[in-house]
Amino acid sequence: MSWVAAAFVSAFFAGVTSVLAKCGIKQTDSDIATAIRTCVVLVFAWAMAGISGSIGTIGSIEPRSWLFLVLSGLATGASWICYFKALGIGDVNKVVPVDKMSTVLAALIAIVLFGETSNLAVKLVGTAVITLGTFLMIEKKQSAGPEQQQDRTWLAYALGAAVFAALTSILAKVGIEGVESNLATAIRTCVVLVMSWAIVAAKGKLEQVAHADRRELTFLATSGIATGASWLLYYYAIATGQVSVVVQIDKLSIVVSVLFARLAFNEKLSRRSVIGLALIVLGTAALAIWK
Template sequence: MSWIAAAFAAAFFAGITSILAKCGIKTTDSDVATALRTCVVLVFAWIVAALSGPLDAMGAISARSWLFLLLSGLATGASWICYFKALSIGDVNKVVPVDKSSTVLATLLAIVLFGETSNLGVKLAGTAAVALGTFMMIEKKQGGSVSNDRTWLLWAIGAAVFAALTSLLAKVGIKGVESNLATAIRTCVVLAMAWAIVAIKGKLGQVRGVRRGELGFLAASGLATGASWLFYYYAISAGQISVVVQIDKLSVLVSVLFAFFAFGEKLTKKSAAGLALIVLGTSAMAWWT
C-alpha cells in the first residue's frame, strides 16, 4: 500500500471513530471515554505489532527512536490536557478553531524542518484552502456564554502546538522502526496520560457506571482509532508529513456523511462550502505530490 492510500485509509477510520464515539458518550464522561477507548487501541496496536513481526525487535530500537516515540506520546497527552483546559475556560466556538490550526502548523513545520518543499506552491495553496475551510465549518453557537478570561487562548494554542509536534516527533521516532511496533509503543504513553487525566480530575469512580451499550460503542471506536493510527503512522513514516496531515483532515468528510445518514445532521451552506474547500485543498496536494 502506498503512503497516500494509507493516509486516506487513516482519514476514513478517523471519521468512523467520531461517529462511534458520539454514540458512546451520551451519558459517559468524555475523559473516562477517552481512557477506556485508549485501552482498546493499546490491545489492538500490540496484536497488530505482534502479527507484523517479532516483538524482540524492540531490543534493536535506538535510544534516539525511544526518546522521540515517548516524546510523541507525551505530546499527544499534553495536547489533550491543554485542549480540555481551554474548553473549561473559553467558549467552544473560540477554542476549536485555534486547536484545528494544528494541521496547518504541522505542514509548515514539516516544510521547514524536513525540507518537504516539492510542489511548494500547491502545498501552501492547499494548506490555505484547508485552513479557511476548517474555520468556515465551525458554526458559532447562539446563546453561549462569553468568557473574559483570555487564558483560554494560551491553552488552545498549546493544544494546537502539541498536536502538531505529535506528528513531527513521531516522524523522527519511527525512522528505522517498524511502524506498527512504533504505534504500539507510543500508545502505551498515551494510555498512561489518558488515565492520569481521569485520576487527576477525580473521575475514576465513574468507570464502573459506564453503560454496556455505550461501552460497546467505545470499544468499536477504539478499534477504529487503532486502525486509523496504524495507517496514519505508516503514512508519515513512508511519506511527507505536510501531505499526510492534510489528507487526514478528510476524516471530516467521512464524519459528515455518516452523521447525515445516522443522525440526520445537515450542513449549512457555509459549512458545506468549507467542507468543499477542505476536500479540494487536500485533493490538490495528494494529486500533485
C-alpha cells in the same frame, strides 16, 4: 499499500472515530472515555505489532527514538483529552474542523524541518485553501432557543487538541526513524495509556469507571478499534511518505465525520460550511495529486 492510499484509509477511520466517540460520551466522563478507549487501542496496536513481527526489534531502538516516541505519546494523550472534552461540549461539525487545523501547522513545520519542498507552491496554496475552508466551517451555529446555546469553552479545548496533535505528527516523524510503524504505534499507545489513567486517578474518577453505561462502552470500544486502525495507517504513511501531504489527506476525515454526524445527530451544514468543506476537499486533492 502505498503511503497515499494508507493516508486516505486512515482518514476514513479517523472520521468514523469522531462520531463513535461522541456517541460514547453522552453520559460518560470524557477523561474516563479517553482512558477506556486507550485500552482498546493498546490491544489493537500490540496485536498488529506482533503480526508484523516487529516486537523482536524493540531492543534495537535507539535512545533518541525512545525519547521522541515517548514525547509523541505524551502529546497524543494531551490531544485526546482536549479533543474528547471538546466533543462532549460542542457539535462534531464544529469541533472536528478546529482540531484538523493541526495539519496546517504540522505541514508548515514539516516543510521547514524535513525539507519537504517538492512542489512547494502547490503545498502552500493547498494549505491556504484548506485553512480558508476550515475557518468557513467554524461559523457560530444559529441556535433555535436558549437551551441550545453551547458553552464556548469547546473552542479552547479543540484548539488545545490541534496544537498537541501537530506536535504529535512532528515528534512521531523523528521518533519512528528506523522503527517499524506498527511497533512505534504500540509504544506510543503505552505512554498514552499511563497518562490517561493517571489523570483519571488524579481527578478521583476511578470509581465512576464501574458505573459507566454499557451501551456507551460499546461505542467507546468500537471507537478505539477505529482509532487503532487509523493510527497504524497514518504512521505508516508518515514513515514512508511526506508528512506535509499525509497530514493534509488526514483532513478528509472531516467529510466522513460530517456525513455520519448528519445521520447520527442530525447536525446540518449551512451553505457557508458546505463551501468550506468543498475547499478542504479541493485543497487536499491538490496536495495528494501533486505531491
